[in-house]
Structures are given as C-alpha cells and as structure tokens.
Amino acid sequence: MAPTVLWLRRDLRLRDHPALLAAAEEAGGSGVLPLFVLDPALLGPAGPTRTAWLFRSLRAWSASAGGALVVRSGRPEDVVREVAREVGAQHVHVTADAGPYGRARDERVEAALEGDGVGLVRTGTPYAIGPGTVVKADGAPFQVFTPFSRAWAAHGHPGPAAPPPADLRWVRRVEGEEVPDEPEELTRAGLTLPEVGEEAALRRWEAFQDRLDDYDTDRERPDRDGTSQLSVHLKYGEVHPRTLLADLAASRHGSTKGGQTFRTELIWREFYADVLWHRPDSAREYYRPQLAGMRFDDPARGDGKAHLEAWQEGRTGYPFVDAGMRQLRTEGWVHNRVRMVVASFLVKDLHLEWQLGARYFMRWLRDGDLASNNHGWQWTAGTGTDAAPFFRVFNPVSQGEKFDPDGEYVRRYVPELRHLPGKAAHSPWDHAGGYDHGYPERIVDHRAEREEALARYAAVRG
DNA sequence: TGAAATGTTGGGGCG
DNA sequence: ACGCCCCAACATTTC
Numbered sequence: 001m002a003p004t005v006l007w008l009r010r011d012l013r014l015r016d017h018p019a020l021l022a023a024a025e026e027a028g029g030s031g032v033l034p035l036f037v038l039d040p041a042l043l044g045p046a047g048p049t050r051t052a053w054l055f056r057s058l059r060a061w062s063a064s065a066g067g068a069l070v071v072r073s074g075r076p077e078d079v080v081r082e083v084a085r086e087v088g089a090q091h092v093h094v095t096a097d098a099g100p101y102g103r104a105r106d107e108r109v110e111a112a113l114e115g116d117g118v119g120l121v122r123t124g125t126p127y128a129i130g131p132g133t134v135v136k137a138d139g140a141p142f143q144v145f146t147p148f149s150r151a152w153a154a155h156g157h158p159g160p161a162a163p164p165p166a167d168l169r170w171v172r173r174v175e176g177e178e179v180p181d182e183p184e185e186l187t188r189a190g191l192t193l194p195e196v197g198e199e200a201a202l203r204r205w206e207a208f209q210d211r212l213d214d215y216d217t218d219r220e221r222p223d224r225d226g227t228s229q230l231s232v233h234l235k236y237g238e239v240h241p242r243t244l245l246a247d248l249a250a251s252r253h254g255s256t257k258g259g260q261t262f263r264t265e266l267i268w269r270e271f272y273a274d275v276l277w278h279r280p281d282s283a284r285e286y287y288r289p290q291l292a293g294m295r296f297d298d299p300a301r302g303d304g305k306a307h308l309e310a311w312q313e314g315r316t317g318y319p320f321v322d323a324g325m326r327q328l329r330t331e332g333w334v335h336n337r338v339r340m341v342v343a344s345f346l347v348k349d350l351h352l353e354w355q356l357g358a359r360y361f362m363r364w365l366r367d368g369d370l371a372s373n374n375h376g377w378q379w380t381a382g383t384g385t386d387a388a389p390f391f392r393v394f395n396p397v398s399q400g401e402k403f404d405p406d407g408e409y410v411r412r413y414v415p416e417l418r419h420l421p422g423k424a425a426h427s428p429w430d431h432a433g434g435y436d437h438g439y440p441e442r443i444v445d446h447r448a449e450r451e452e453a454l455a456r457y458a459a460v461r462g
Numbered sequence: 463t464g465a466a467a468t469g470t471t472g473g474g475g476c477g
Numbered sequence: 478a479c480g481c482c483c484c485a486a487c488a489t490t491t492c
Contacts, residue, residue, distance in 0.1 A: 337463085
C-alpha cells in the first residue's frame with residue numbers, strides 16, 4: 001500500500017474532517033502525507049491579515065500533526081502532481097471547494113493528476129450541506145433566503161464526522177519549505193490578530209455558547225463583544241459548521257432565541273455559498289443587472305479619488321463610519337452592523353461602485369470570504385439576492401446613536417473624539433471643541449448625497 | 463437588516 | 478364649554 005496525499009486548503013483542522021478520514025482509510029498503515037500549496041494566485045490578493053492568519057494556522061496545524069505538514073509554493077497543478085509522484089500515491093484527497101477559483105483549479109489539478117493515473121477524491125465541503133444541493137421543487141436555485149432556509153432545514157445534514165483514527169500515521173517523506181515569515185505589512189500596520197487554529201476556534205466557541213442567551217440583542221451592538229467571532233475560523237476550516245450545529249442542537253441553547261438566531265447566521269453563510277455556486281460571476285458582476293447602468297463617480301480622479309481614499313483611511317468626518325474603517329485596518333475585522341453602514345456610505349453617500357468596497361474589504365478582512373463578502377455588498381448596493389431596495393440609505397449618525405448609544409465604539413477607534421462624552425462622539429459638529437483634537441470635517445453632506453443617490457436611482461429605474 | 467416626509471390623532475393651552 | 482392651534486407621538490407612505 002502506498003501513502004495517500006491529503007491536500008489541505010480551507011480545512012485546517014483534525015476533527016470532523018471527512019476528507020482526512022477518507023485519506024486515512026485508504027492509506028491504512030502506509031500513512032497520510034499532508035500537503036499545503038502556497039498558490040501565488042491566492043496569496044496575491046489576500047492582504048497581510050489573511051496571509052498572516054494562514055501562515056499561523058499552517059504552523060498550528062502542522063504542530064498538531066507532529067510537524068508532518070509539507071508546504072510547497074507553486075501552481076497547484078504542478079505541485080500536487082509532483083508530490084503525488086514523489087510519494088507514489090494513488091489518490092489525492094481533498095475537501096471539495098465551492099468557490100469559482102477553487103472549482104476551476106481543482107479541475108486543472110484533476111486533469112494533471114490523470115496523466116499519472118492518480119485520482120483526485122473530493123470528500124465533504126466546508127458547509128453543512130454542499131452548495132448546489134438544496135434546490136427548489138423545479139430544480140432551480142433559491143434566490144430568496146427564507147424559502148432557502150426552510151428547504152435547507154428540511155433537507156437535513158449529517159452529524160459531525162468521527163474523530164481521526166487513533167493509529168493514524170502521518171508521513172513526511174518529501175521535501176517541503178518552511179512556512180514563510182509573516183508579511184512585514186502586518187506589523188507596519190499595527191494589526192493585531194486573535195489566537196489562530198483549531199484549538200483556539202473551539203475555545204472561542206465554548207466561551208461564546210455561554211453568551212448565546214444575550215446574542216439576540218448583543219449581536220447588534222458593535223460596542224460589545226456580542227458576536228461569535230467564528231467567521232475567520234470557519235473561513236479556514238479550523239472548525240466545521242456541522243460541529244457548531246451539532247453542539248447547538250445538543251445544548252439547551254438550541255431552542256433559545258439566541259441559539260436560533262445564531263443558527264440562522266450559519267444558514268446565511270450556506271445560502272451565499274449556494275448563490276455563488278450557481279452564479280460564479282456574481283462575485284464580480286451585478287447579481288441583478290437592473291442597476292448596472294447607474295451613474296457612479298470615477299474612483300481614479302477628482303472627488304471620487306479623494307472620497308475613496310478618505311473612506312479607506314477612516315477620515316470621512318462621520319464618526320461611526322470612520323470607527324468602522326479604522327477597526328478594519330487595526331483588527332482585520334469589523335462588526336457586521338458597521339459593515340453595512342460603511343458599505344451604504346460608500347455606495348449611497350460617495351456614489352462609488354460596490355466592487356471597490358468589496359475588493360478593499362477582501363484585502364483587509366481576516367475573515368474575507370468571497371461568497372459572504374461580495375453578496376453582503378450586493379445586498380447593500382441593492383443588486384443582490386434579497387437585496388435591500390436601493391433607496392434604503394443608512395443615516396450614519398442615527399445608526400451610530402442607535403447601535404453605539406454611549407459612543408464607546410467610536411471612541412475606541414477614533415482617538416480624536418475621546419474627549420467627547422457619551423453619544424456626543426457621534427456628532428462633533430454639535431459640540432463645542434468637537435474638532436479640537438484634529439478630527440476631520442465631514443467630506444460630504446449626508447442629506448444632500450442621499451438626495452443625489454435617489455436622483456441617480458430614479459434615472460436608471462425609469 | 464432604513465429614513466424622511468407626510469398624514470393622523472389626541473392632549474392641553476388658550477381665548 | 479367650545480373651537481382653535483400647537484405639537485408630540487404614532488402610523489403610513491414614499492423614496
């Protein structure tokens with residue numbers, strides 16, 4: 001018997017890992033060679049936060065497998081083929097990738113392996129139910145969340161996979177590279193990251209379950225630690241959603257309001273993956289093309305350029321927006337409520353196309369997930385599934401006053417406003433000395449730009 | 463998972 | 478006591 005290759009991608013865990021079990025079962029006593037390919041096509045656009053997270057997660061995974069992980073750089077269709085050849089594997093095992101790049105890449109790898117008589121075996125996906133599985137009675141994909149979630153629940157999904165076999169043997173029979181050093185940009189930007197890896201993910205999940213009773217209300221409050229923060233762990237597959245759903249169902253939280261709401265958030269993740277599966281183009285193109293002809297400002301020159309830069313750097317003069325954009329750059333994570341508000345501001349107040357914001361988010365978010373991120377942006381832009389109507393324009397001040405009522409979130413990320421007490425931090429223009437510590441004036445007038453957005457909307461709608 | 467404009471209602475001050 | 482006005486509070490409509 002030859003060893004098998006377990007080619008890891010977004011499944012950096014040992015527990016609840018069907019592809020790992022499939023690789024182990026086939027290999028028997030010959031062992032499993034775990035491989036990670038540093039693919040330049042993916043590392044390029046990732047930005048320092050996700051690059052650093054990936055590198056740390058690879059080190060954590062390798063440590064948990066006795067240092068067995070083989071890391072190599074290059075095109076996957078070359079590297080995977082070489083490694084399979086060097087170790088004499090009959091099969092390469094993977095967790096199926098549902099994204100457009102991953103699917104195309106895996107087909108290329110499959111074709112390359114075929115030349116050597118080696119098979120690519122896909123077992124499981126990063127979702128409780130594989131994207132593309134839940135369809136309407138007539139076979140068409142769902143375009144609205146609520147009916148999808150009902151059908152998703154009715155479809156059901158398997159429980160967590162068995163733990164890795166006790167006699168599992170890892171082999172490291174080929175040369176690999178060191179996991180690279182973290183990008184300099186990370187320290188230069190002063191970015192801080194939470195603990196990485198499967199053990200950290202499970203600790204976070206454990207701690208979060210104690211707070212599920214308050215989730216229904218606290219999750220809307222960016223000033224509180226009310227959300228699970230599990231998105232990044234799910235992104236890298238350090239924990240599988242099946243594990244979370246099973247724990248939830250087995251605990252008293254499964255039936256509480258907070259537990260139900262959290263489950264719904266997991267189903268949103270499944271839904272957006274499903275949408276992207278059926279419409280891979282929607283990662284870049286308008287899901288609904290009705291608004292594709294709307295007039296937007298040019299981000300390359302004039303006001304458009306200045307506005308884009310001010311938004312990116314968190315100096316729009318709107319405290320709630322600026323706090324969110326600065327949180328993005330210091331933590332690589334932003335509270336979802338604030339993501340919606342800053343997205344609305346870019347599209348509706350600054351009249352810039354959603355793709356600019358989606359791309360910037362994908363560069364800096366540690367949990368940046370193509371399906372969730374880009375469909376979230378399309379939701380705000382009014383062009384996605386279940387989309388908010390375009391005329392739903394967030395007021396950045398009243399949103400701040402409503403969801404950060406004491407101004408604590410704003411003061412945490414915007415030091416120039418720390419001298420303003422309570423909710424005064426949301427409106428420095430209304431308070432004497434509001435600008436004494438260098439906070440910038442508003443770059444646009446929200447009321448006027450809202451009118452402008454509605455006028456541009458009316459122009460394409462007619 | 464909106465906000466603002468507009469419409470409606472009802473309490474209270476006041477002549 | 479009554480009509481009138483003001484305005485807050487709430488509901489509806491519109492974007």
